[in-house]
Amino acid sequence: MAHEAGSLNDIRAVLGNDIAVQSYRDGTRPFPDGAVIARLAYKYVPSEENNAIFGQAQSFVPGAPTNAQFSVKDAQRYADTGGWGFGQFEDGKPNRSAALMETCYPCHARAPTKDDFVFTHYTP
Ligand code: HEC
Incomplete structure (x- = not known):
């Protein structure tokens, strides 16, 4: 889980398929082909309902979804981008903007080499 402040102002969850999660648990890097990591993001909104129960402003919850991003490992197919294919979806539909994909x-190449662009x- 992560919270981005600033203009994004979102709350996000990162999930992996079995291959990705097993690699995480074992510390295997680079991730093997077939690893898929998803990042789901939602607006970060105060919960008046929960705050009423707590008696003070302290609760924030996911609001409307913003976008979902995916990293898919296939070392051969995505050889030019560190073995990762990238994708973004809004409202369940793929964003086909080449400029966005570039x-x-x-940016992920700025992650430490030992972390395999993640x-x-x-x-x-
Ligand atoms: C300006 C830098 C930047 C750009 C551009 C960027 N990312 Fe990320 N991405 C990050 C950072 C930093 C994180 C971890 C922090 C977080 O999740 O808030 C992250 C997390 C992720 C994750 C979760 C796994 C991981 O690597 O931590 C996925 C999946 C992901 N990004 C996909 C994408 C896709 C797809 C695009 C392009 C549409 C993209 N990212 C563009 C910086 C970036």
């Missing part, structure tokens, strides 16, 4: 790898660490 932003993913250069920023998120495993939370047991």
